[in-house]
Amino acid sequence: MKKIVILLIAILTAVSVTAQTLQDVVYLQNGSVVRGTLIEQVPKVKIRTSNGSMLVFEQDEIDKITSEPVENSNEDIDIDAYTDPVAEWKEKQNIKRSNYHDLTNGLRIFADLSIMAQTSYYTCSAVSYSATFGHQLSPKFYAGLGIAVQAYIDYWYYTERREDEPELYAQVPLFAEVRYDIKPSKFSPFVSMKAGYALGLDDANDYSGAYFNPSVGIRYKAFNFAVGLDLVKLADPWYYDELLFNLEHRYTTVKWQSSLMFKIAYEWGGRR
Numbered sequence: 001m002k003k004i005v006i007l008l009i010a011i012l013t014a015v016s017v018t019a020q021t022l023q024d025v026v027y028l029q030n031g032s033v034v035r036g037t038l039i040e041q042v043p044k045v046k047i048r049t050s051n052g053s054m055l056v057f058e059q060d061e062i063d064k065i066t067s068e069p070v071e072n073s074n075e076d077i078d079i080d081a082y083t084d085p086v087a088e089w090k091e092k093q094n095i096k097r098s099n100y101h102d103l104t105n106g107l108r109i110f111a112d113l114s115i116m117a118q119t120s121y122y123t124c125s126a127v128s129y130s131a132t133f134g135h136q137l138s139p140k141f142y143a144g145l146g147i148a149v150q151a152y153i154d155y156w157y158y159t160e161r162r163e164d165e166p167e168l169y170a171q172v173p174l175f176a177e178v179r180y181d182i183k184p185s186k187f188s189p190f191v192s193m194k195a196g197y198a199l200g201l202d203d204a205n206d207y208s209g210a211y212f213n214p215s216v217g218i219r220y221k222a223f224n225f226a227v228g229l230d231l232v233k234l235a236d237p238w239y240y241d242e243l244l245f246n247l248e249h250r251y252t253t254v255k256w257q258s259s260l261m262f263k264i265a266y267e268w269g270g271r272r
Helices: 002-020 085-098 155-160
Strands: 022-028 033-040 045-048 054-057 062-069 106-118 125-136 141-154 167-181 187-200 209-220 223-244 247-269
Touching: 022 045, 033 054, 106 141, 106 223, 125 167, 125 247, 167 209, 187 223, 209 247
Parallel strands: none
Antiparallel strands: 022 033, 022 062, 033 045, 045 054, 106 125, 106 247, 125 141, 141 167, 167 187, 187 209, 209 223, 223 247
16 A cells, blocks of 8 residues: 555655646747647637747648747747737737826826815814825835925814804925835825924914925825825914903814814836
8 A cells, every 4th residue: 555655645745746847839831849828729829938938820831830848949949030019019018007096116206186174173174285206225115305396274263263264275285205105006095194293374373384295095006095184283373361250261173173184195116
């Protein structure tokens, strides 16, 4: 029984080794022999040789096609005469397209459009546009600098102060961004952090302060979809004053302007 098992193992090993060392062989009517990997048999016979050349033959040029042990040479064949430059170009383009969205390194640019919803009674809603210019340091890490323009709608003035219309004001954040693409391909989750300083553009109130924008999202090809927080630590906090029994009371100090952010972005670059 032991001998039978050893014999079976030897046979299977021999078959496996033989299968791994076979290659396709095309015999031509003119006596030439081409060895390589058969790509297509109908309507034309296409075979890739060991040096990477793609050779194409008409059916009437073929004598037979077999599988034989690997040899590194092609006998009596003028490779240049049968090389199909169009087929080689198409294959290179297909490989290039399939790898196009895989990040490598180089200049990478983002254009973002965000809608921000207020997270509390005393914060504001806004729309924002930003642009970031940076470098893909590796397939997963990115660093860059950017600028944003954010227009806010402050409904608190409208509801509490009974103003004729909501107050509008703007900020211009200047920031640095770091980003980590978890799977650097055409479909990749990512995390991002922007940090810098937001310049307030309101003459009456100072809405300036330290700026933070953490987010998580999904990248599909060149499009990015993310959700996060837009935070500004106000240099001049907001106070809510109210008269109570003819005395003025100040309370509810708002030190952070916070908004829930939904973002869509388009990117360029990040590849050699």
